[in-house]
Amino acid sequence: MPEQDLTTADFRRRKTRSAVKAYVASLSGTSLEYYDFAIYSVASALVFPKIFFPGNDEFVGLLLSFSTFAVGYLARPLGGIFFGRLGDKIGRRHVLVITLLLIGIATVLIGVLPDYSVLGIWAPTLLVLLRLAQGIGVGGEWGGAVLLSSEFGNPRRRGFWSSAAQIGPPAGNLMANGVLALLAASLSTTDFLGWGWRVAFLASALLVVFGLVIRLKLEETPVFQALVAKDERSKAPVSEVFKTQPRALISAALSRLFPDVMYSLFTVYVAVYATSQLGLTASNVLAAILIGSACQMCVIPLAGILTDIFNRRLVYTLSTIAAAIYIPLFFMMTQDKSPVTLIVGVAVALSIQGLMYGPQAAYITEQFPARLRYVGSSLAYTLAGVVGGAIAPLVFTALTAASGGSWNLIPIYLGAMAIITVIGMALGRDPRPEEDLRLVDEAHV
Structure with a gap:
């Protein structure tokens, strides 16, 4: 008996170590990839309208820049379909290495892309194509990163283990805005627009190497190993999801709409609102997003734990x-045009958003059976992004213009998205951890 107990204890320790390694790999890899995505998001508001879309009309330049921002979201479903299918057929680990390389290479190329004054119309054209590659990579990244941590962890604690991938976006946002804030503060406006912003994009090369080292050392998840052992992998996962999981797909997609639009408001459009409507500086905006992202990073894993204790759908709905x-309170608060108020307002907003974003990965993935989980989760996540975060900055800009520069219409738009997300919660199902436990146990993985 003592030997048996020791063997069991050793096995559990090894399992825990594997789960922790997967958590770190998911968090670090996703952080690096969203660093790439985030520097583009900020640059689309502060830099690209001036150097890739120059012209006499600042509003038109901003719309064109935000259009390239939207391309990254529109490309995500392509990545979700292509890489999601691969992830359910060949495994989570291999796909995540490919997506990391794809996003990293695209970001570095943006950093060396000549602007409009050098290439003319080819400059914005190539920018769109590279943004397309970024979006395809991110579309395939998210689902795999979530499964990497959650399928190694205890399925009864999926809210916490899945939160690793959710910490990635604010962590990447934190790094991206930190680098851009440092560059903006230390360089003149001319130098920042001329070459300073490129440093943030080129730094991606070092971060990608770091992420690759971590991911290449990982094993495949126990759940996927069990699917292979029992020969239960889907031969056509994309079509099977649409045929057999329509309610799960709709619920998972709707659950993402409001958090996604809200995130775009407080990490992308807030830069335009604060500089053009409040008269604040780019440094003020970057500081607000920086501090807000740090607060959000702390809230996300706690929110995941909270929904492991209490009903996940209830916590998500109340948040x-x-x-x-x-949201309307934020706009009323910031009318004093104080940098401190902006920082506090954004920090509170992103913390509340973290209460939804933390358990979002667990909620979306647990709507689908294990054999369809990568492609199902990726499709829900990316399709929601097309009608959520992709067009949100454009909608915010148009609503502001339609109301004569006022913010009054923006909370109405967000309110409609909130109602849709609550409907998604009502359509969803609660966690069923016994499905994964039974699968792994029967396969003896």
Whole structure:
């Protein structure tokens, strides 16, 4: 008996170590990839309208720049379909290495891309193509990163283990805005627009190498190993999801809409609002997003744990309602045009958003059976992004123009998205951890 107990204890320790390694790999890899995505997001508001879309009309330049921002979201479903299918057929680990390389290479190439004054119309054209590659990579990245950490961890604690991939976007946002804030503060406006912003993009090369080293050392997840052992992998996962999981797909996609639009408001459009409507500086905006992202990073894993204790759908729904109420309060608060108020307002907003974003990965993935989980989760995540975060900055800009420069219409738009997300919660199912436990146990993985 003592030997048996020791063997069991050793096995559990090894399992825990594997789960922790997967958590770190998911968090670090996703952080690096969203660093790439985030520097583009900020640059689309502060830099690209001036150097890739120059002209006499600043509003038109901003719309064109935000259009290239949207391309990254529009490309995500392509990545979700292509890489999601691969992830359910050949495994999570291999796909995540490919997506990391794809995003990293595209970002470095943006950093060396000549601007409009050198290439003319080819400059924005190539920018769109590279943004397309970024979006395809991110579309395939998210689902795999979530499964990497959650399928190694205890399925009864999926809210926490899945939160690794959710920490990635604010962590990447934190790094991206930190680098851009440092460059903006230390360089003149001319130098920052001329070459300074490129440093942030080129730094991606070092980060990608770091992420690759971590991911290449990982094994395949126990759940996927069990699917292989039992020969239960889907031969056509994309079509099977649409045929057999329509309610799960709709619920998972709707659950993402409001958090996604809210995230775009407080990490992308807030830069335009604060500089053009409040008269604040780019440094003020970057500081606000920086501090807000740091707060959000702390909230996300705690929110995941919270939904492992209490009903996940209930916590998500209450957080959605709270966020919808807060948005008009934020705009009223910031009318004093104080940098401190902006920082506090963004920090509170991103913290509330973290209450939804933290358990979002667990909620979306647990809507699908293991054999369809990569492609199902990726499709829900990316399709929602097309009608959520992709067009949100464009909608915010158009609503502001339609209301004569006022913010009054923006909370109404966010309120509609909140209602849709609550409907998604009502359509979803609660966690079923016994499915994964039984699968792995029967396969003796």
